[in-house]
Amino acid sequence: MKKVLIIGAGGVGGVVAHKCAQLTNTFGEIYLASRTVSKCDAIAESVKERTGVSITTHQVDADDVPALVALIQALKPDLLINVALPYQDLTIMDACLATGVHYLDTANYEPKDVAKFEYHWQWDYQERFEKAGICALLGSGFDPGVTNVFTRYIEKHYLDEVHTLDIVDVNGGDHGKHFATNFNPEINIREVTAECRHWENGEFVETAPMSEKQSFSCPEGVGEYSIYRMYHEELESLSKHIPTLKKAQFWMSFSDNYLKHLEVLSNIGMTSIEPVEHEGQSIIPLQFLKSVLPNPGDLGESTQGRTCIGCFVRGIKDGEPKSYYIYNICDHEQCFSEVGSQAVSYTTGVPAMIGAKLMSEEAWLKPGVWNIEQFDPDPFMEDLNVHGLPWKVLDVTNRECDFFS
Ligand code: NDP
Numbered sequence: 001m002k003k004v005l006i007i008g009a010g011g012v013g014g015v016v017a018h019k020c021a022q023l024t025n026t027f028g029e030i031y032l033a034s035r036t037v038s039k040c041d042a043i044a045e046s047v048k049e050r051t052g053v054s055i056t057t058h059q060v061d062a063d064d065v066p067a068l069v070a071l072i073q074a075l076k077p078d079l080l081i082n083v084a085l086p087y088q089d090l091t092i093m094d095a096c097l098a099t100g101v102h103y104l105d106t107a108n109y110e111p112k113d114v115a116k117f118e119y120h121w122q123w124d125y126q127e128r129f130e131k132a133g134i135c136a137l138l139g140s141g142f143d144p145g146v147t148n149v150f151t152r153y154i155e156k157h158y159l160d161e162v163h164t165l166d167i168v169d170v171n172g173g174d175h176g177k178h179f180a181t182n183f184n185p186e187i188n189i190r191e192v193t194a195e196c197r198h199w200e201n202g203e204f205v206e207t208a209p210m211s212e213k214q215s216f217s218c219p220e221g222v223g224e225y226s227i228y229r230m231y232h233e234e235l236e237s238l239s240k241h242i243p244t245l246k247k248a249q250f251w252m253s254f255s256d257n258y259l260k261h262l263e264v265l266s267n268i269g270m271t272s273i274e275p276v277e278h279e280g281q282s283i284i285p286l287q288f289l290k291s292v293l294p295n296p297g298d299l300g301e302s303t304q305g306r307t308c309i310g311c312f313v314r315g316i317k318d319g320e321p322k323s324y325y326i327y328n329i330c331d332h333e334q335c336f337s338e339v340g341s342q343a344v345s346y347t348t349g350v351p352a353m354i355g356a357k358l359m360s361e362e363a364w365l366k367p368g369v370w371n372i373e374q375f376d377p378d379p380f381m382e383d384l385n386v387h388g389l390p391w392k393v394l395d396v397t398n399r400e401c402d403f404f405s
Contacts, residue, residue: 001028015349106141140355
């Protein structure tokens with residue numbers, strides 16, 4: 001049984017804490033630390049009520065490496081799950097290096113002052129983690145995370161070579177608010193308003209944000225949605241680790257209402273990350289916007305509907321072209337009744353727990369810094385079925401569908 005320290009008491013941190021507490025044979029002790037300790041306490045209370053497991057709570061500023069090191073030295077965890085914000089990835093990795101603790105996250109590092117998320121900052125830790133004999137598992141959420149594992153699984157079991165990939169993320173849920181984001185608003189809006197990039201013939205091709213749109217019909221009656229092409233970080237690691245990929249794109253659903261609000265907010269400068277003077281104080285408009293928007297962690301109670309996230313993976317098998325669609329559907333209300341959160345936090349928190357479980361069991365543990373598709377997909381795929389995110393594979397080789405690559 002391993003001791004695990006979770007950092008970040010937001011929507012995702014709440015799910016990770018509940019799911020780890022369901023596995024007392026794997027996680028012997030659970031610690032939860034965040035900037036605001038009262039949020040950790042509220043999660044700990046819910047975990048106790050739902051599972052009977054006690055977790056201890058701690059205050060920490062994860063931008064502060066000495067404070068993190070002191071906390072880790074006091075608690076002596078075997079593994080740290082980082083579900084704070086992407087801004088904290090490097091400081092938390094530094095603290096893991098200083099203390100010899102394994103590391104896992106769900107989103108790649110992003111500097112606060114530039115809306116640019118890239119892996120090279122974290123890949124640069126490869127040699128130091130290897131020398132220290134500790135493992136960093138990067139991107140163990142849903143996308144990135146499950147989508148990377150889905151792609152690797154299709155490559156391993158269904159194809160000889162993967163040639164094209166379309167990741168499609170549909171949130172068919174309704175939270176009943178005029179405007180809200182499904183995860184941290186600041187990170188979400190930075191991601192959605194960024195230039196679009198997709199992988200094609202050995203390089204990234206840049207296009208204007210939201211300039212490519214398709215209609216997508218989800219399986220199992222989830223519905224028909226408009227999906228927009230955008231950049232997502234798994235495209236960077238997958239195009240590196242699956243060198244046969246000729247084209248890779250990421251698509252996400254947005255309602256007209258969401259896009260209209262976002263357009264107005266952008267037009268009036270509210271999504272900017274440039275500091276402005278306000279009554280003698282310097283403030284960042286996007287951070288101010290985050291404080292007035294609904295907290296994604298509180299949306300669970302009002303959210304209905306289902307998410308449908310999957311990958312269209314095309315390639316060749318025995319010289320013949322083949323196409324597969326592999327996907328999961330997750331129900332917002334079922335997630336709420338199990339762990340008190342909506343499905344976007346749930347679909348991120350469950351894979352984080354599974355990644356930590358596989359590291360704890362040493363099924364996935366080797367010194368260095370690894371993206372999730374660099375490990376064997378099979379044990380992770382089995383655990384998805386057991387721990388709340390069942391998946392299906394469809395052979396779509398002979399189906400007509402314009403947008404796949
Ligand atoms: P939230 O904003 O709900 O939670 C973030 C938590 O981190 C908050 O509790 C916040 O504290 C805490 N935090 C922020 N800064 C610090 C700091 N300096 N020190 C300590 N704690 C800090 O975000 P989510 O739970 O929605 O998202 C968590 C992570 O999951 C993000 O990195 C996000 O990008 C990632 N994610 C990944 C997905 C995937 O599929 N791979 C999908 C969705 C999210 P406070 O409450 O005090 O602000």
